[in-house]
Amino acid sequence: MTENSMGDRRLAKKLTWRDGMAMALTLPVGLFVTFGYLLGVVGAWTAITIWFIGAVISFLQCQVFAEMAAMFPRDSGGVARYAIEGWKKYFAPLGAIAAFGYWLGWSLSISMASVVFGELIEATWFQDNTVAFSIFGNHLGLEHVFALGAMLFAWAFNYFGLKFGATVNKVLGLLVVAGLAVITVACLVSPSIHWSTANLSWSVAGDWRTVAVVFYVTAWTIYAGEIVASFAPEYKDTARDTSKAMSRISLFMIVLFVVVPTALAGGLGEGVVRDNPVNYVAVAFDHAFGGAAWIGTIVIASALLISIISTTADGGRALFGLAQEGMTIKQLDWVNRWGVPGRSLTLDVLLNATVMVLVGHPVSILLASNLGYLLAIILGLAAFILLRKDRPNWPRPIRRSNAWIPVVAVLVVFNIFITVIGVLNPELLGYGGTRESLVAVAVLLFSVVLYAYRRVVQDKLPMLWRLPAPAMPEGADALALEHEMKQMHSSPTRSTNRDPMTPTELEAERL
Numbered sequence: 001m002t003e004n005s006m007g008d009r010r011l012a013k014k015l016t017w018r019d020g021m022a023m024a025l026t027l028p029v030g031l032f033v034t035f036g037y038l039l040g041v042v043g044a045w046t047a048i049t050i051w052f053i054g055a056v057i058s059f060l061q062c063q064v065f066a067e068m069a070a071m072f073p074r075d076s077g078g079v080a081r082y083a084i085e086g087w088k089k090y091f092a093p094l095g096a097i098a099a100f101g102y103w104l105g106w107s108l109s110i111s112m113a114s115v116v117f118g119e120l121i122e123a124t125w126f127q128d129n130t131v132a133f134s135i136f137g138n139h140l141g142l143e144h145v146f147a148l149g150a151m152l153f154a155w156a157f158n159y160f161g162l163k164f165g166a167t168v169n170k171v172l173g174l175l176v177v178a179g180l181a182v183i184t185v186a187c188l189v190s191p192s193i194h195w196s197t198a199n200l201s202w203s204v205a206g207d208w209r210t211v212a213v214v215f216y217v218t219a220w221t222i223y224a225g226e227i228v229a230s231f232a233p234e235y236k237d238t239a240r241d242t243s244k245a246m247s248r249i250s251l252f253m254i255v256l257f258v259v260v261p262t263a264l265a266g267g268l269g270e271g272v273v274r275d276n277p278v279n280y281v282a283v284a285f286d287h288a289f290g291g292a293a294w295i296g297t298i299v300i301a302s303a304l305l306i307s308i309i310s311t312t313a314d315g316g317r318a319l320f321g322l323a324q325e326g327m328t329i330k331q332l333d334w335v336n337r338w339g340v341p342g343r344s345l346t347l348d349v350l351l352n353a354t355v356m357v358l359v360g361h362p363v364s365i366l367l368a369s370n371l372g373y374l375l376a377i378i379l380g381l382a383a384f385i386l387l388r389k390d391r392p393n394w395p396r397p398i399r400r401s402n403a404w405i406p407v408v409a410v411l412v413v414f415n416i417f418i419t420v421i422g423v424l425n426p427e428l429l430g431y432g433g434t435r436e437s438l439v440a441v442a443v444l445l446f447s448v449v450l451y452a453y454r455r456v457v458q459d460k461l462p463m464l465w466r467l468p469a470p471a472m473p474e475g476a477d478a479l480a481l482e483h484e485m486k487q488m489h490s491s492p493t494r495s496t497n498r499d500p501m502t503p504t505e506l507e508a509e510r511l
Contacts, residue, residue: 077321
Protein backbone atom coordinates (compact mmCIF):
# COMPACT_ATOMS: atom_id res chain seq x y z
CA MET A 1 0.00 0.00 0.00
CA THR A 2 1.46 3.34 -0.99
CA GLU A 3 1.04 6.45 1.10
CA ASN A 4 -0.53 8.42 -1.70
CA SER A 5 -2.74 5.83 -3.33
CA MET A 6 -6.37 6.88 -3.35
CA GLY A 7 -7.30 3.41 -4.46
CA ASP A 8 -6.00 2.00 -1.17
CA ARG A 9 -7.89 4.26 1.19
CA ARG A 10 -11.36 5.74 1.50
CA LEU A 11 -12.77 8.27 3.91
CA ALA A 12 -13.35 6.57 7.26
CA LYS A 13 -17.01 5.83 8.12
CA LYS A 14 -17.00 6.62 11.85
CA LEU A 15 -19.54 9.42 12.31
CA THR A 16 -23.14 9.44 13.54
CA TRP A 17 -25.79 12.10 12.92
CA ARG A 18 -24.88 13.60 16.30
CA ASP A 19 -21.32 14.10 15.07
CA GLY A 20 -22.73 15.81 11.98
CA MET A 21 -24.75 18.17 14.13
CA ALA A 22 -21.65 18.88 16.20
CA MET A 23 -19.73 19.88 13.08
CA ALA A 24 -22.64 22.13 12.10
CA LEU A 25 -22.56 23.97 15.43
CA THR A 26 -20.46 26.57 13.66
CA LEU A 27 -23.81 28.30 13.09
CA PRO A 28 -23.94 30.53 16.21
CA VAL A 29 -20.82 32.32 14.90
CA GLY A 30 -23.12 34.12 12.48
CA LEU A 31 -24.69 35.86 15.46
CA PHE A 32 -21.31 37.15 16.63
CA VAL A 33 -19.87 38.36 13.33
CA THR A 34 -22.92 39.75 11.53
CA PHE A 35 -25.71 40.90 13.87
CA GLY A 36 -23.93 43.90 15.35
CA TYR A 37 -22.73 45.08 11.94
CA LEU A 38 -26.19 44.64 10.41
CA LEU A 39 -27.73 46.95 13.01
CA GLY A 40 -25.86 49.79 11.34
CA VAL A 41 -28.13 49.49 8.29
CA VAL A 42 -31.29 47.70 9.46
CA GLY A 43 -33.23 47.49 12.71
CA ALA A 44 -33.27 44.42 14.93
CA TRP A 45 -36.77 43.31 13.92
CA THR A 46 -35.77 43.61 10.25
CA ALA A 47 -32.60 41.56 10.75
CA ILE A 48 -34.43 38.90 12.78
CA THR A 49 -37.16 38.61 10.15
CA ILE A 50 -34.56 38.21 7.40
CA TRP A 51 -32.84 35.52 9.45
CA PHE A 52 -36.11 33.71 10.08
CA ILE A 53 -36.99 33.64 6.38
CA GLY A 54 -33.44 32.57 5.54
CA ALA A 55 -33.54 29.78 8.14
CA VAL A 56 -36.82 28.45 6.70
CA ILE A 57 -35.27 28.53 3.21
CA SER A 58 -32.25 26.68 4.61
CA PHE A 59 -34.54 23.98 6.02
CA LEU A 60 -36.15 23.48 2.62
CA GLN A 61 -32.77 23.38 0.87
CA CYS A 62 -31.44 20.81 3.32
CA GLN A 63 -34.35 18.49 2.53
CA VAL A 64 -33.34 18.67 -1.14
CA PHE A 65 -29.63 18.19 -0.46
CA ALA A 66 -30.41 15.15 1.71
CA GLU A 67 -31.87 13.35 -1.32
CA MET A 68 -28.72 13.99 -3.37
CA ALA A 69 -26.41 13.06 -0.49
CA ALA A 70 -28.11 9.67 -0.34
CA MET A 71 -27.83 9.31 -4.15
CA PHE A 72 -24.03 9.54 -3.99
CA PRO A 73 -23.10 7.91 -0.67
CA ARG A 74 -19.40 7.51 -1.58
CA ASP A 75 -18.84 11.05 -2.84
CA SER A 76 -17.25 13.77 -0.72
CA GLY A 77 -17.77 17.50 -1.22
CA GLY A 78 -21.41 18.07 -0.32
CA VAL A 79 -23.37 20.66 -2.27
CA ALA A 80 -20.54 21.29 -4.72
CA ARG A 81 -20.34 17.59 -5.56
CA TYR A 82 -24.05 17.48 -6.41
CA ALA A 83 -23.54 20.47 -8.71
CA ILE A 84 -20.74 18.54 -10.47
CA GLU A 85 -22.99 15.51 -10.98
CA GLY A 86 -25.95 17.51 -12.24
CA TRP A 87 -24.11 19.84 -14.61
CA LYS A 88 -21.29 17.76 -16.11
CA LYS A 89 -23.57 16.51 -18.88
CA TYR A 90 -24.28 20.12 -19.90
CA PHE A 91 -21.20 22.21 -19.06
CA ALA A 92 -18.60 20.46 -16.91
CA PRO A 93 -16.62 23.58 -15.86
CA LEU A 94 -19.69 24.78 -13.94
CA GLY A 95 -19.03 21.92 -11.55
CA ALA A 96 -15.47 23.11 -11.00
CA ILE A 97 -16.69 26.68 -10.51
CA ALA A 98 -19.31 25.51 -8.01
CA ALA A 99 -16.77 23.49 -6.04
CA PHE A 100 -14.22 26.30 -5.93
CA GLY A 101 -16.95 28.77 -5.03
CA TYR A 102 -18.16 26.54 -2.22
CA TRP A 103 -14.63 26.05 -0.98
CA LEU A 104 -13.92 29.79 -1.18
CA GLY A 105 -17.11 30.66 0.69
CA TRP A 106 -16.29 28.34 3.57
CA SER A 107 -12.52 28.59 3.56
CA LEU A 108 -12.05 32.35 3.86
CA SER A 109 -14.28 32.39 6.94
CA ILE A 110 -11.51 30.45 8.72
CA SER A 111 -9.11 33.40 8.68
CA MET A 112 -11.84 35.82 9.71
CA ALA A 113 -13.06 33.68 12.60
CA SER A 114 -9.47 33.06 13.71
CA VAL A 115 -8.63 36.76 13.88
CA VAL A 116 -11.85 37.53 15.76
CA PHE A 117 -10.92 34.72 18.17
CA GLY A 118 -7.48 36.28 18.66
CA GLU A 119 -8.95 39.74 19.22
CA LEU A 120 -11.29 38.39 21.89
CA ILE A 121 -8.50 36.62 23.77
CA GLU A 122 -6.25 39.67 23.62
CA ALA A 123 -8.95 42.14 24.68
CA THR A 124 -10.03 39.98 27.63
CA TRP A 125 -6.74 38.76 29.11
CA PHE A 126 -3.82 40.54 27.39
CA GLN A 127 -4.90 44.16 27.08
CA ASP A 128 -1.50 45.53 28.13
CA ASN A 129 0.62 43.55 25.69
CA THR A 130 2.93 45.44 23.32
CA VAL A 131 3.50 42.74 20.71
CA ALA A 132 3.55 44.32 17.25
CA PHE A 133 5.24 43.55 13.94
CA SER A 134 4.72 44.14 10.23
CA ILE A 135 4.72 41.78 7.25
CA PHE A 136 4.52 43.29 3.76
CA GLY A 137 3.25 46.51 5.28
CA ASN A 138 0.43 44.84 7.18
CA HIS A 139 0.49 45.59 10.92
CA LEU A 140 0.03 42.48 13.04
CA GLY A 141 -0.12 41.89 16.76
CA LEU A 142 -0.62 39.29 19.48
CA GLU A 143 -4.17 38.63 18.27
CA HIS A 144 -2.75 37.28 15.01
CA VAL A 145 -0.48 34.91 16.94
CA PHE A 146 -3.54 33.54 18.75
CA ALA A 147 -5.35 33.36 15.41
CA LEU A 148 -2.58 31.25 13.89
CA GLY A 149 -2.67 28.99 16.94
CA ALA A 150 -6.43 28.51 16.48
CA MET A 151 -5.92 27.55 12.82
CA LEU A 152 -3.25 24.99 13.72
CA PHE A 153 -5.45 23.65 16.52
CA ALA A 154 -8.30 23.10 14.06
CA TRP A 155 -5.96 21.55 11.48
CA ALA A 156 -4.59 19.05 14.01
CA PHE A 157 -8.03 17.98 15.22
CA ASN A 158 -9.06 17.36 11.61
CA TYR A 159 -5.86 15.86 10.22
CA PHE A 160 -5.66 13.04 12.76
CA GLY A 161 -9.29 11.91 12.39
CA LEU A 162 -12.58 13.75 12.12
CA LYS A 163 -14.20 11.73 14.91
CA PHE A 164 -11.94 13.40 17.47
CA GLY A 165 -12.68 16.84 16.04
CA ALA A 166 -16.40 16.11 16.17
CA THR A 167 -16.08 15.09 19.81
CA VAL A 168 -14.34 18.37 20.64
CA ASN A 169 -17.11 20.21 18.81
CA LYS A 170 -19.73 18.39 20.87
CA VAL A 171 -18.15 19.58 24.11
CA LEU A 172 -17.66 23.13 22.89
CA GLY A 173 -21.12 23.13 21.29
CA LEU A 174 -22.81 22.18 24.55
CA LEU A 175 -20.94 25.02 26.24
CA VAL A 176 -22.06 27.50 23.57
CA VAL A 177 -25.70 26.38 23.60
CA ALA A 178 -25.80 26.41 27.42
CA GLY A 179 -24.22 29.86 27.54
CA LEU A 180 -26.63 31.29 24.98
CA ALA A 181 -29.59 29.73 26.80
CA VAL A 182 -28.50 31.25 30.11
CA ILE A 183 -27.96 34.75 28.75
CA THR A 184 -31.18 34.62 26.72
CA VAL A 185 -33.21 33.87 29.83
CA ALA A 186 -31.20 36.45 31.82
CA CYS A 187 -32.00 39.19 29.30
CA LEU A 188 -35.69 38.45 29.70
CA VAL A 189 -35.89 38.14 33.52
CA SER A 190 -32.84 39.85 35.06
CA PRO A 191 -33.75 42.94 37.14
CA SER A 192 -30.59 44.68 35.90
CA ILE A 193 -31.65 44.31 32.25
CA HIS A 194 -34.95 45.83 31.19
CA TRP A 195 -36.14 43.96 28.13
CA SER A 196 -38.55 45.94 25.96
CA THR A 197 -39.91 45.84 22.44
CA ALA A 198 -39.09 49.55 22.33
CA ASN A 199 -35.43 48.53 21.96
CA LEU A 200 -36.20 46.80 18.65
CA SER A 201 -37.00 48.60 15.39
CA TRP A 202 -38.01 47.88 11.79
CA SER A 203 -35.72 50.52 10.29
CA VAL A 204 -33.94 50.13 6.94
CA ALA A 205 -31.16 52.49 5.84
CA GLY A 206 -32.07 52.59 2.18
CA ASP A 207 -34.62 50.69 0.12
CA TRP A 208 -35.44 47.09 -0.83
CA ARG A 209 -31.93 46.64 -2.22
CA THR A 210 -30.51 46.97 1.29
CA VAL A 211 -32.73 44.12 2.47
CA ALA A 212 -31.59 41.97 -0.49
CA VAL A 213 -27.92 42.70 0.28
CA VAL A 214 -28.47 41.70 3.92
CA PHE A 215 -29.90 38.38 2.68
CA TYR A 216 -26.81 38.01 0.46
CA VAL A 217 -24.29 38.75 3.21
CA THR A 218 -25.92 36.53 5.84
CA ALA A 219 -26.48 33.56 3.50
CA TRP A 220 -23.08 32.06 4.38
CA THR A 221 -24.27 31.48 7.93
CA ILE A 222 -28.05 31.09 7.53
CA TYR A 223 -27.70 28.38 4.88
CA ALA A 224 -24.86 26.67 6.72
CA GLY A 225 -26.88 23.61 7.78
CA GLU A 226 -25.90 22.08 4.45
CA ILE A 227 -22.37 21.56 5.85
CA VAL A 228 -23.69 18.26 7.24
CA ALA A 229 -23.82 16.83 3.70
CA SER A 230 -20.08 17.38 3.21
CA PHE A 231 -19.39 14.49 5.58
CA ALA A 232 -22.00 12.12 4.08
CA PRO A 233 -19.50 9.38 3.08
CA GLU A 234 -18.13 9.37 6.63
CA TYR A 235 -21.40 8.59 8.41
CA LYS A 236 -21.95 5.02 9.54
CA ASP A 237 -25.41 5.14 7.93
CA THR A 238 -25.05 7.72 5.17
CA ALA A 239 -28.68 8.29 4.17
CA ARG A 240 -30.29 8.18 7.61
CA ASP A 241 -27.56 10.06 9.48
CA THR A 242 -27.34 12.80 6.84
CA SER A 243 -31.11 13.31 6.80
CA LYS A 244 -31.42 13.38 10.59
CA ALA A 245 -28.53 15.77 11.10
CA MET A 246 -29.67 18.20 8.38
CA SER A 247 -33.28 18.32 9.57
CA ARG A 248 -32.37 18.82 13.21
CA ILE A 249 -29.71 21.46 12.64
CA SER A 250 -32.04 23.38 10.31
CA LEU A 251 -34.79 23.49 12.94
CA PHE A 252 -32.23 24.53 15.55
CA MET A 253 -31.21 27.38 13.26
CA ILE A 254 -34.75 28.72 13.08
CA VAL A 255 -34.94 28.91 16.87
CA LEU A 256 -31.39 30.20 17.34
CA PHE A 257 -31.61 33.12 14.92
CA VAL A 258 -34.96 34.32 16.26
CA VAL A 259 -34.87 33.80 20.03
CA VAL A 260 -31.27 34.82 20.85
CA PRO A 261 -31.11 38.15 18.95
CA THR A 262 -34.61 39.06 20.10
CA ALA A 263 -33.65 38.56 23.73
CA LEU A 264 -30.25 40.26 23.56
CA ALA A 265 -31.18 43.23 21.37
CA GLY A 266 -34.40 43.74 23.33
CA GLY A 267 -32.44 43.71 26.59
CA LEU A 268 -29.32 45.65 25.66
CA GLY A 269 -30.76 47.91 22.97
CA GLU A 270 -29.70 48.13 19.34
CA GLY A 271 -27.07 50.77 20.11
CA VAL A 272 -25.16 48.59 22.58
CA VAL A 273 -25.15 45.62 20.21
CA ARG A 274 -24.07 47.85 17.32
CA ASP A 275 -21.22 49.35 19.37
CA ASN A 276 -20.04 45.89 20.48
CA PRO A 277 -20.61 43.88 17.28
CA VAL A 278 -18.46 40.89 18.26
CA ASN A 279 -18.59 40.75 22.05
CA TYR A 280 -22.12 41.93 22.81
CA VAL A 281 -22.77 38.54 24.45
CA ALA A 282 -19.96 39.30 26.91
CA VAL A 283 -21.53 42.72 27.56
CA ALA A 284 -24.86 41.01 28.26
CA PHE A 285 -23.23 38.66 30.80
CA ASP A 286 -21.61 41.66 32.46
CA HIS A 287 -24.94 43.50 32.71
CA ALA A 288 -26.87 40.46 33.91
CA PHE A 289 -24.41 39.03 36.43
CA GLY A 290 -21.98 41.85 37.17
CA GLY A 291 -18.34 41.34 36.23
CA ALA A 292 -19.03 38.13 34.33
CA ALA A 293 -18.03 39.35 30.89
CA TRP A 294 -15.34 36.67 30.79
CA ILE A 295 -18.07 33.99 30.67
CA GLY A 296 -19.48 35.60 27.55
CA THR A 297 -15.99 35.71 26.07
CA ILE A 298 -15.58 31.97 26.66
CA VAL A 299 -18.94 31.30 24.98
CA ILE A 300 -17.99 33.37 21.93
CA ALA A 301 -14.45 31.93 21.77
CA SER A 302 -15.85 28.38 21.95
CA ALA A 303 -18.27 29.13 19.12
CA LEU A 304 -15.42 30.53 17.04
CA LEU A 305 -13.28 27.44 17.65
CA ILE A 306 -16.19 25.25 16.55
CA SER A 307 -16.46 27.34 13.42
CA ILE A 308 -12.75 27.06 12.65
CA ILE A 309 -12.72 23.27 13.18
CA SER A 310 -15.85 22.74 11.07
CA THR A 311 -14.91 25.05 8.22
CA THR A 312 -11.43 23.55 8.03
CA ALA A 313 -13.00 20.11 7.69
CA ASP A 314 -15.58 21.28 5.17
CA GLY A 315 -13.16 23.24 3.01
CA GLY A 316 -10.74 20.33 2.89
CA ARG A 317 -13.46 17.95 1.73
CA ALA A 318 -14.64 20.35 -0.95
CA LEU A 319 -11.14 20.34 -2.46
CA PHE A 320 -10.84 16.58 -2.06
CA GLY A 321 -14.19 15.98 -3.78
CA LEU A 322 -13.16 18.24 -6.65
CA ALA A 323 -9.90 16.35 -7.16
CA GLN A 324 -11.67 13.01 -6.77
CA GLU A 325 -13.93 13.92 -9.68
CA GLY A 326 -10.92 14.89 -11.82
CA MET A 327 -11.59 18.63 -11.84
CA THR A 328 -8.50 19.96 -10.11
CA ILE A 329 -4.91 18.83 -9.52
CA LYS A 330 -4.67 15.10 -8.78
CA GLN A 331 -2.35 15.60 -5.77
CA LEU A 332 -5.42 16.55 -3.71
CA ASP A 333 -7.11 13.21 -4.46
CA TRP A 334 -5.54 11.62 -1.38
CA VAL A 335 -6.49 10.54 2.13
CA ASN A 336 -4.05 9.87 4.95
CA ARG A 337 -3.78 6.89 7.28
CA TRP A 338 -6.50 8.36 9.53
CA GLY A 339 -9.00 8.41 6.68
CA VAL A 340 -9.15 12.19 6.08
CA PRO A 341 -8.04 14.33 3.07
CA GLY A 342 -4.84 15.53 4.70
CA ARG A 343 -3.32 17.44 1.78
CA SER A 344 -6.51 19.39 1.13
CA LEU A 345 -6.76 20.28 4.83
CA THR A 346 -3.15 21.44 4.86
CA LEU A 347 -3.57 23.55 1.73
CA ASP A 348 -6.66 25.12 3.26
CA VAL A 349 -4.92 26.19 6.47
CA LEU A 350 -1.87 27.48 4.57
CA LEU A 351 -4.10 29.62 2.37
CA ASN A 352 -5.92 31.09 5.35
CA ALA A 353 -2.70 31.80 7.22
CA THR A 354 -1.44 33.63 4.14
CA VAL A 355 -4.67 35.62 3.83
CA MET A 356 -4.48 36.56 7.50
CA VAL A 357 -0.86 37.71 7.22
CA LEU A 358 -1.38 39.71 4.04
CA VAL A 359 -4.81 41.17 4.74
CA GLY A 360 -5.13 41.14 8.53
CA HIS A 361 -8.91 41.00 8.83
CA PRO A 362 -10.49 39.88 5.54
CA VAL A 363 -14.07 41.03 6.17
CA SER A 364 -14.38 42.61 2.74
CA ILE A 365 -13.02 39.47 1.04
CA LEU A 366 -15.48 37.42 3.08
CA LEU A 367 -18.24 39.55 1.58
CA ALA A 368 -16.97 38.75 -1.90
CA SER A 369 -16.67 35.05 -1.03
CA ASN A 370 -20.46 34.96 -0.74
CA LEU A 371 -20.53 35.05 -4.53
CA GLY A 372 -18.81 31.68 -4.75
CA TYR A 373 -20.83 30.17 -1.91
CA LEU A 374 -24.21 31.22 -3.28
CA LEU A 375 -23.22 30.18 -6.78
CA ALA A 376 -22.54 26.70 -5.41
CA ILE A 377 -25.92 26.68 -3.65
CA ILE A 378 -27.71 27.78 -6.84
CA LEU A 379 -25.97 25.20 -9.02
CA GLY A 380 -26.49 22.49 -6.39
CA LEU A 381 -30.23 23.20 -6.19
CA ALA A 382 -30.54 23.26 -9.98
CA ALA A 383 -28.73 19.91 -10.05
CA PHE A 384 -31.68 18.41 -8.15
CA ILE A 385 -33.97 19.26 -11.09
CA LEU A 386 -31.43 18.10 -13.68
CA LEU A 387 -30.83 14.79 -11.90
CA ARG A 388 -34.56 14.13 -11.72
CA LYS A 389 -34.72 14.72 -15.49
CA ASP A 390 -31.54 12.88 -16.54
CA ARG A 391 -31.43 10.04 -14.02
CA PRO A 392 -35.05 9.24 -13.16
CA ASN A 393 -34.33 5.58 -12.38
CA TRP A 394 -31.25 6.20 -10.24
CA PRO A 395 -31.85 4.59 -6.80
CA ARG A 396 -32.76 7.20 -4.21
CA PRO A 397 -32.67 5.99 -0.59
CA ILE A 398 -34.32 9.31 0.24
CA ARG A 399 -36.78 10.50 -2.38
CA ARG A 400 -38.77 13.72 -2.12
CA SER A 401 -42.09 13.91 -3.94
CA ASN A 402 -42.38 15.60 -7.34
CA ALA A 403 -44.03 18.56 -5.61
CA TRP A 404 -40.52 19.60 -4.55
CA ILE A 405 -39.47 20.37 -8.13
CA PRO A 406 -41.34 23.72 -8.38
CA VAL A 407 -40.26 24.53 -4.82
CA VAL A 408 -36.63 24.10 -5.84
CA ALA A 409 -37.18 26.25 -8.93
CA VAL A 410 -38.45 29.09 -6.72
CA LEU A 411 -35.44 28.70 -4.40
CA VAL A 412 -33.07 28.91 -7.37
CA VAL A 413 -34.72 32.11 -8.63
CA PHE A 414 -34.66 33.70 -5.16
CA ASN A 415 -30.98 32.92 -4.65
CA ILE A 416 -30.08 34.26 -8.08
CA PHE A 417 -31.94 37.46 -7.24
CA ILE A 418 -30.16 38.15 -3.93
CA THR A 419 -26.80 37.20 -5.46
CA VAL A 420 -27.14 39.67 -8.33
CA ILE A 421 -28.29 42.48 -6.04
CA GLY A 422 -25.60 41.66 -3.47
CA VAL A 423 -22.75 41.61 -5.97
CA LEU A 424 -23.85 44.88 -7.57
CA ASN A 425 -24.50 46.76 -4.30
CA PRO A 426 -22.08 45.62 -1.54
CA GLU A 427 -21.45 49.24 -0.52
CA LEU A 428 -24.96 49.40 0.95
CA LEU A 429 -23.55 47.69 4.04
CA GLY A 430 -20.69 50.14 4.33
CA TYR A 431 -17.78 47.96 3.20
CA GLY A 432 -16.63 46.10 0.15
CA GLY A 433 -16.87 47.11 -3.46
CA THR A 434 -15.90 46.25 -7.02
CA ARG A 435 -12.37 45.11 -6.12
CA GLU A 436 -13.58 42.39 -3.75
CA SER A 437 -16.12 41.10 -6.26
CA LEU A 438 -13.41 40.98 -8.94
CA VAL A 439 -11.19 38.94 -6.59
CA ALA A 440 -13.98 36.38 -6.19
CA VAL A 441 -14.61 36.24 -9.95
CA ALA A 442 -10.87 35.79 -10.61
CA VAL A 443 -10.67 32.84 -8.19
CA LEU A 444 -13.72 31.23 -9.78
CA LEU A 445 -12.28 31.62 -13.27
CA PHE A 446 -8.95 30.21 -12.07
CA SER A 447 -10.84 27.03 -11.20
CA VAL A 448 -11.51 26.53 -14.92
CA VAL A 449 -7.77 26.82 -15.58
CA LEU A 450 -7.05 24.09 -13.00
CA TYR A 451 -9.78 21.94 -14.53
CA ALA A 452 -8.11 22.25 -17.94
CA TYR A 453 -4.66 21.55 -16.43
CA ARG A 454 -5.92 18.38 -14.74
CA ARG A 455 -7.51 16.97 -17.90
CA VAL A 456 -4.96 18.00 -20.51
CA VAL A 457 -1.64 17.95 -18.62
CA GLN A 458 -2.06 15.51 -15.75
CA ASP A 459 -4.62 13.05 -17.14
CA LYS A 460 -3.58 13.58 -20.79
CA LEU A 461 -7.20 13.64 -21.90
CA PRO A 462 -8.83 15.91 -24.47
CA MET A 463 -10.41 19.07 -23.12
CA LEU A 464 -14.13 18.40 -22.90
CA TRP A 465 -16.80 20.88 -21.92
CA ARG A 466 -19.38 18.12 -21.50
CA LEU A 467 -18.72 14.82 -19.72
CA PRO A 468 -20.66 11.54 -19.87
CA ALA A 469 -23.04 10.94 -16.98
CA PRO A 470 -24.18 7.36 -16.26
CA ALA A 471 -27.93 6.76 -16.11
CA MET A 472 -27.47 4.20 -13.35
CA PRO A 473 -24.72 3.66 -10.73
CA GLU A 474 -21.94 1.25 -11.57
CA GLY A 475 -19.36 -0.79 -9.68
CA ALA A 476 -18.63 0.31 -6.11
CA ASP A 477 -21.21 3.10 -6.38
CA ALA A 478 -23.93 0.57 -7.18
CA LEU A 479 -22.91 -1.62 -4.23
CA ALA A 480 -22.89 1.36 -1.87
CA LEU A 481 -26.35 2.43 -3.02
CA GLU A 482 -27.68 -1.11 -2.67
CA HIS A 483 -26.45 -1.11 0.92
CA GLU A 484 -28.07 2.28 1.62
CA MET A 485 -31.40 1.16 0.14
CA LYS A 486 -31.43 -1.92 2.35
CA GLN A 487 -30.49 0.13 5.40
CA MET A 488 -33.28 2.64 4.83
CA HIS A 489 -35.98 0.10 4.09
CA SER A 490 -35.11 -2.19 7.00
CA SER A 491 -35.50 0.68 9.47
CA PRO A 492 -38.74 1.09 11.44
CA THR A 493 -38.23 4.85 11.22
CA ARG A 494 -38.02 4.89 7.43
CA SER A 495 -41.21 6.92 7.00
CA THR A 496 -39.71 9.82 8.88
CA ASN A 497 -36.74 9.99 6.55
CA ARG A 498 -38.31 9.81 3.12
CA ASP A 499 -41.51 10.05 1.18
CA PRO A 500 -43.32 6.86 0.12
CA MET A 501 -41.57 4.93 -2.65
CA THR A 502 -42.84 5.36 -6.17
CA PRO A 503 -43.28 2.42 -8.59
CA THR A 504 -40.21 3.63 -10.49
CA GLU A 505 -38.17 3.60 -7.31
CA LEU A 506 -39.37 0.12 -6.37
CA GLU A 507 -38.33 -1.14 -9.78
CA ALA A 508 -34.94 0.55 -9.44
CA GLU A 509 -34.43 -1.10 -6.07
CA ARG A 510 -35.21 -4.53 -7.51
CA LEU A 511 -32.66 -3.91 -10.23
